[in-house]
Amino acid sequence: MSTRVRRLALSIPLDSDGYLRRECPNCERDFKRLVNKAPNSKPAQTANGGPYCPYCGLQSPSNNWLTKAQVDFTRRVAAEHVARAKSHLGLRSLNLRAMRSAPSLEDELRETDDMRIVDFPCHPTESIKVSELWIGSIHCPVCANRISI
Ligand SMILES: [Zn+2]
Ligand SMILES: [Zn+2]
Numbered sequence: 001m002s003t004r005v006r007r008l009a010l011s012i013p014l015d016s017d018g019y020l021r022r023e024c025p026n027c028e029r030d031f032k033r034l035v036n037k038a039p040n041s042k043p044a045q046t047a048n049g050g051p052y053c054p055y056c057g058l059q060s061p062s063n064n065w066l067t068k069a070q071v072d073f074t075r076r077v078a079a080e081h082v083a084r085a086k087s088h089l090g091l092r093s094l095n096l097r098a099m100r101s102a103p104s105l106e107d108e109l110r111e112t113d114d115m116r117i118v119d120f121p122c123h124p125t126e127s128i129k130v131s132e133l134w135i136g137s138i139h140c141p142v143c144a145n146r147i148s149i
Pocket of ligand 2: 120140141142143145
């Protein structure tokens with residue numbers, strides 16, 4: 001089970017700069033974290049208890065930051081996975097054929113290049129993107145250090 005979850009998580013699309021969209025489980029605001037880091041950079045260790053929200057500063061375990069669209073996406077990929085497994089058992093249905101001709105789920109979740117980049121002096125490899133509308137301070141997702149933007 002855990003192997004499957006890890007594979008689904010990796011199939012979530014990034015924006016063209018290599019950032020993954022996240023949603024805070026507390027304030028429900030969207031931000032993005034850099035996933036495709038430079039090959040020679042050392043990614044920071046996430047604190048015990050998980051990353052911090054850049055907006056409200058809440059700390060939450062790493063698996064709590066999926067956006068609603070990503071939750072929906074992973075559910076549907078899992079459902080499709082089950083449907084495929086059933087077809088291998090000879091339980092093919094009309095429903096399954098309709099699913100095959102639909103555009104791929106990855107296309108539906110395509111990531112847009114919105115938001116502004118914020119870099120942290122305390123953790124230079126942990127670049128994030130936050131809403132252009134946000135005014136005030138932003139927390140580092142790794143250590144909760146606050147900077148003004
Ligand atoms: Zn928050
Ligand atoms: Zn930091």
